[in-house]
Amino acid sequence: MTKLLKKPLKLALVQLATGADKSVNLSRARSKVIEATSNGANIVVLPECFNSPYGTSFFPKYAETLLPSPPTESQSPTFHALSALAKETKTYIVGGSIPEYWSETKKHYNTSLTFGPDGKLLATHRKVHLFDIDIPGKIRFKESEVLSPGNRVTIVDLPEYGKIAIAICYDIRFPELATIAARKGCFLLLYPGAFNLTTGALHWALQGRARAMDNQVYVGLCSPAQDMEAEYHAWGHSMVVDPNAQVLAETDENEGIVYADLDADKIEEARKGIPLYTQRRFDVYPDISQGDVRYEE
Numbered sequence: 001m002t003k004l005l006k007k008p009l010k011l012a013l014v015q016l017a018t019g020a021d022k023s024v025n026l027s028r029a030r031s032k033v034i035e036a037t038s039n040g041a042n043i044v045v046l047p048e049c050f051n052s053p054y055g056t057s058f059f060p061k062y063a064e065t066l067l068p069s070p071p072t073e074s075q076s077p078t079f080h081a082l083s084a085l086a087k088e089t090k091t092y093i094v095g096g097s098i099p100e101y102w103s104e105t106k107k108h109y110n111t112s113l114t115f116g117p118d119g120k121l122l123a124t125h126r127k128v129h130l131f132d133i134d135i136p137g138k139i140r141f142k143e144s145e146v147l148s149p150g151n152r153v154t155i156v157d158l159p160e161y162g163k164i165a166i167a168i169c170y171d172i173r174f175p176e177l178a179t180i181a182a183r184k185g186c187f188l189l190l191y192p193g194a195f196n197l198t199t200g201a202l203h204w205a206l207q208g209r210a211r212a213m214d215n216q217v218y219v220g221l222c223s224p225a226q227d228m229e230a231e232y233h234a235w236g237h238s239m240v241v242d243p244n245a246q247v248l249a250e251t252d253e254n255e256g257i258v259y260a261d262l263d264a265d266k267i268e269e270a271r272k273g274i275p276l277y278t279q280r281r282f283d284v285y286p287d288i289s290q291g292d293v294r295y296e297e
């Protein structure tokens with residue numbers, strides 16, 4: 001049986017302190033990615049909206065143009081910064097997310113760019129499920145006031161390691177994306193995300209562990225650091241969960257880097273012990289990974 005993760009790897013989640021100055025955010029991200037790779041990371045993940053504050057009023061102001069691809073330096077400084085950084089460090093970089101503007105449709109998206117060690121763009125994930133919630137007295141947030149949703153499941157094949165899936169924050173609450181990615185052979189589900197003090201305390205770790213447990217894969221959740229001076233208070237607590245739903249590594253709310261060594265045998269061991277993969281009853285319910293799924297591969 002071919003292993004889903006072909007060889008061990010070190011994953012790093014950069015819980016970045018972000019602020020209002022895009023160029024400061026980019027240079028801070030650069031120094032943290034260099035720190036992570038100098039500590040041996042093979043894949044480095046940045047948080048949701050790592051180049052801007054998180055909030056509907058900020059999305060249009062910070063948005064960059066990514067299409068047609070590749071964009072020019074002035075259309076997307078972040079694209080060029082991440083591509084150069086991946087090449088310089090010879091590392092896979094999952095570039096959290098950034099606000100995107102597509103002039104052709106005049107729409108904004110919350111978009112994640114993944115680059116390979118040669119600096120080439122490997123995948124673009126536009127957040128599929130927009131964060132629209134209203135918990136009276138606690139938090140109201142409506143991404144859909146400004147953003148449009150993406151419409152693809154994003155799977156990236158990293159030749160030396162295997163397949164990973166990228167989705168963004170609120171996407172984690174929709175287990176279908178995770179199930180489809182796992183059934184398509186991903187060993188790792190990555191969610192750049194910015195939960196908040198209300199839902200973070202309730203569901204952040206639970207969601208990460210649930211996606212790992214249901215699918216018996218590794219899961220990484222990468223948040224910005226908490227800033228109580230900012231308009232939106234991110235939960236922090238970036239974490240890596242293993243295929244048995246155990247938290248391998250986690251941080252608090254402050255800026256930092258979470259490292260985890262992913263073991264190439266762990267997924268198959270978990271699946272041998274609890275063989276969900278051979279026990280599914282597709283004669284009773286459908287396999288949602290089959291049929292009409294839209295992929296960005």
Ligand SMILES: NC(=O)CCC(=O)C(=O)O
Nearest residue numbers: 131169170194195196199
């Ligand atoms: N940025 C987001 O999508 C936040 C999602 C969130 O906080 C949640 O509870 O879900």
